Amino acid sequence: MPKLKSRKAAAKRFSRSGSGKLMRRKAFKNHMLQHKSSARKRRITGLTLVHERDAENVELMLPYL
Secondary structure: OOOOOOHHHHHHHHHEEEOOOEEEOOOOOOHHHHHHHHHHHHOOOEEEOOOOOHHHHHHHHOOOO
16 A cells, blocks of 8 residues: 655644643634734744644544644
8 A cells, every 4th residue: 555645734733742632723823913912922932732623634634733
């Protein structure tokens, strides 16, 4: 059976946690940060889990993750 290709865009955006769950970055932290409060910016920093309904699609895009 041939090797499967990963979707490179997805490979840059998702990773696995130590327990094997899929992790993603939170949205709204790219630009126009001057009008967002420090508390809001702090809340959207860091990683969070991919929702279970989306996890199946992400795993299809990344067969070897």
